[in-house]
Amino acid sequence: MNWLEVAVHVPHEGIDMVSNVFDEMGVGGVVIEDPALISKYIAAEIWDHWEFPPEVLNRPMPLVKGYFPEGAGLEDKLALLQERLAALPLADVPRMETKRVAEEDWATAWMKYYKPVEIGRRLAVKPSWEDYTPPEGRLVLELDPGMAFGCGNHPTTTMCMEFLEEIIKGGETAVDVGTGTGILAITAAKLGAAKVIAVDLDEVAVQVARENVQRNQVQGQVEVLQGNLLDKVTQPVDLVIANIIAKVIIILAPDVRKILKPGGHFIASGIIRFRAEEVREKLQEAGFKVLERKEDGEWVSYLSVLEG
Numbered sequence: 001m002n003w004l005e006v007a008v009h010v011p012h013e014g015i016d017m018v019s020n021v022f023d024e025m026g027v028g029g030v031v032i033e034d035p036a037l038i039s040k041y042i043a044a045e046i047w048d049h050w051e052f053p054p055e056v057l058n059r060p061m062p063l064v065k066g067y068f069p070e071g072a073g074l075e076d077k078l079a080l081l082q083e084r085l086a087a088l089p090l091a092d093v094p095r096m097e098t099k100r101v102a103e104e105d106w107a108t109a110w111m112k113y114y115k116p117v118e119i120g121r122r123l124a125v126k127p128s129w130e131d132y133t134p135p136e137g138r139l140v141l142e143l144d145p146g147m148a149f150g151c152g153n154h155p156t157t158t159m160c161m162e163f164l165e166e167i168i169k170g171g172e173t174a175v176d177v178g179t180g181t182g183i184l185a186i187t188a189a190k191l192g193a194a195k196v197i198a199v200d201l202d203e204v205a206v207q208v209a210r211e212n213v214q215r216n217q218v219q220g221q222v223e224v225l226q227g228n229l230l231d232k233v234t235q236p237v238d239l240v241i242a243n244i245i246a247k248v249i250i251i252l253a254p255d256v257r258k259i260l261k262p263g264g265h266f267i268a269s270g271i272i273r274f275r276a277e278e279v280r281e282k283l284q285e286a287g288f289k290v291l292e293r294k295e296d297g298e299w300v301s302y303l304s305v306l307e308g
């Protein structure tokens with residue numbers, strides 16, 4: 001099925017009114033792009049990292065977008081929408097723009113961005129729909145990311161994989177906090193970890209990670225659980241991996257200390273560069289010695305060890 005995207009340009013005070021018009025017409029999944037709100041969030045440092053093109057940030061007015069299925073009755077729906085927008089108590093009638101969107105573009109557009117990628121000295125990640133023959137000696141992870149994060153194409157993930165390659169000797173127990181697709185837990189298992197608990201808050205990620213664990217036949221080593229940070233973990237482990245964000249790493253560090261065996265490692269990633277020193281201090285305060293720092297673009301990852 002194809003869809004018609006209707007973008008309505010509206011002043012800030014009209015955003016809720018236009019969303020409500022879409023809702024009343026049975027249009028679900030309304031998208032709001034409000035440059036003032038985005039700028040406010042950026043200024044308040046609510047996001048560690050953001051990527052908005054200048055045309056979104058500099059747009060003079062917010063946009064409210066709704067999606068109509070193409071087919072019989074579309075003209076009437078658009079006429080009704082126009083009528084309802086004209087009746088809103090706003091100084092000017094909001095301007096409307098339309099664009100066709102093909103269903104298959106939505107469903108599969110992201111797939112073209114995922115290609116097989118070789119990571120570190122011994123690892124490779126292959127999306128499940130791509131053909132790839134690894135060079136001798138590379139361990140291949142086969143992943144289908146679905147709606148979860150982590151297909152080996154983000155530096156925060158690849159830096160963790162490189163650390164895992166360095167420290168896993170075989171037989172370790174580990175926890176992967178915020179597992180997404182399960183990529184880091186599966187990496188640890190393929191490198192020889194004996195037991196990995198992979199946790200994510202998001203039930204979609206948990207489902208995707210479980211499928212990827214099966215796909216890579218590491219179900220004997222990796223257990224995927226839905227949970228908040230370390231709330232499902234009680235046993236002491238040799239290694240904790242967390243690729244989340246700086247704020248969460250800071251909160252997590254004292255709890256990681258509680259479940260790590262003495263001399264255990266903590267791989268912390270997803271740290272935006274401007275918060276990297278603050279994270280290092282918090283790691284040290286929590287009793288960790290930072291062994292190595294990696295950086296790639298705006299992102300920093302630390303490998304640390306529990307002292308004492």
Ligand SMILES: C[S@@+](CC[C@H](N)C(=O)[O-])C[C@H]1O[C@@H](n2cnc3c(N)ncnc32)[C@H](O)[C@@H]1O
Binds near residue numbers: 178180205248270
């Ligand atoms: C940046 S992704 C990392 C995914 C994967 N580990 C990787 O390295 O590519 C962060 C993941 O952490 C999960 N997450 C965020 N907050 C969490 C929390 N409080 N407890 C557990 N998981 C959390 C998110 O749902 C997301 O899947």
